[in-house]
Amino acid sequence: MTEQAVWDRMLEVMRETFGEDDLQVTRESSAQDVEGWDSLSHIELIVALEDAFGVRFRTGEIAGLKTIGELVGVITNRVGHGRR
């Protein structure tokens, strides 16, 4: 899966999770830039991403991944290594 494909799918998941159909983000976006991204919906996002990509985040990563770019990086890395 290419990083672009991860990016596209991820945006879909975020729009669903936060209930914002026209959500726009950049790689540098983090929780404070996105309306509705609080500590509760962060966990929902993590779970939704795990479902969508078939990956599993480690305990430390759940809180540690702050920006969208970091999330995309970890997912691309894991999907790319055939962990699906």
Add this chain to the structure above:
Amino acid sequence: MTTLLEQRAAGRPAEAWSRLHVQARSVADYPAMRKLCHARRKLLDEGSPPAQPAQVRLALLSGATIDQLVEPLQLALEAAGIGSTIHASAYNAYAREMLDPESATVRFGPDVALVITTPANIPAWPPVMAAEAEVAAVVDEVCEYWLNLCRTLHRHARCDVVLCNFHLLPLRPLGTAGLRVPGDANRFLRTVNDALARRAPDYVHIHDVETLASLHGVYRWFDHRFWYHAKQPVSFECLVPYVRSLAQLIAALRGRAAKCLVLDLDNTLWGGVVGDDGAARLVIGEGDAGGEAFAEFQRYLLRLRERGVLLAVASKNDERNALEPFASRPEMILRREDFVAFKANWRLKSENIREIARELNIGLDALVFVDDNPAEREEVRRALPDVRVLELGDDPAEYPLQLDRSGWFEALVLSAEDKVRTSLYAADTAREQLQSESPDYGDYLRSLEQRAVIAPFEERFLDRIAQLAGKTNQFNLTTRRPSRSQLAEMMASESYLTAYVRLADRFGDNGLISVFAARGEGTDLWIELWLMSCRVFNRGVEQQLCNHVVAAAAAAGYRQLHGVYLPTAKNGIVRELYRELGFAARGSWDGADHWLLDVGRYRPVETQVTVVAEYAAREVA
């Protein structure tokens, strides 16, 4: 989802809400539930949800993070016909909130307090190698810790309490040896859960998380990462079944559990189509995998019937064909007599279901419909949105599991009436037959040979009295839902005048069918509770009870009997009851009609009900 949006856009919010609640009944996973919660939020932006038949003030107390449960719980409650006002206290503040008589939870005035726990809230664990007696002492300590919190809250807030028990741990450090070691954590948890169930007072209702988690699998139930990170009591994967189970338990508590199951026949109770294949070729019973699955479903339905769920049939068939398998196939587990209504014809299923509800005198929202045909399910869903329609797969082996998981027939206690309910309704059919043959209604009532026991509340009947008070909607003057313990207090109180009615007639025992309670103040007596099963409405019982109550009031020195009628969507049939009994209208205020009777001037009404001290329990014609 599109439908919801379209309906909102078309300015039909009531339909959009109804559609949302129908979808919420069958939603299976958290992503879908979250979408429905988003849709609900958008509908809320445009106005309040439509009034639900029941309301609950619900206090949430927890040793975990429960923010993510609130919206799904509210939606699941609405889908069960209950509007809710929720007060959630802060994370881990449960002990203070339950013990302090002035806490925000107590001041909120909850009807029900929901206490959400996980094994992390166990206040003490026994040492692994502790002896049996030492472990038993810790079990007592843990149970007492939780039950004391519940008792104290109940004393302050007079509410029912739903207390979660504990799921098992996914770790087995002692291996199989744990089975023999009293201090093993899982063995200890099982003992605590067992003790909680046995020792809980009647106002504490245990939410059986242990069973629920084991059904879904503890590995899936609890995600450690989200416990460490956010103190989540249940994984997102299992959040929907958790919330639904809580909602069904609260629904049962508020008298909203379903009462009757309407079943299709072909490919629902047996494999094949009786009209085409003939009864002899139907797949049912041992010797065929599919046949075994259908038999197992019938066995599950029989268990439901035995504990008081009414079974009915709505089938598109000629009646003769539909009845044939019950007569000619000994492999059938269910018999014709197991059904209180049997509609086999070519009319719309929704019409037959409406008629079943009318015949049984229960609301459409007390009905569940099970049919393997998706087109029939959709027809019923559209025509009768109040009826709960089970989303059935195409594999009969799954039918009992799907029905069981719905939780629609949740029950908190079983009464003697539950066990014989189908025969009570069968006797009703015989009564109707008699009525249709009688020249007039008076003749019919005389020929019924009714005998009633009317007496103050007794301990042995309190379960049934609480059950009847919890679920009676139509003949119910105040629709108050006192808990068993509140009823016990009325029973024990000097200032209360209480009565129940048990009724027998020539067709058998109707059981305990009416409940009355009034509070005395000086020479005034205020009726707080008066309700009756609609099965015996209009047979003179309400008049006979009034005769009894007025005589008892006079004997106790009361001069004025005050009646209040609190209107609901369902109790229109008793709007004029007090007038008919000779009470004077005092007017309407605070949303209620107020009535007054001068006890000294009451003239007893003549009825066809003979009051007796006792009748034989099993005198069935």
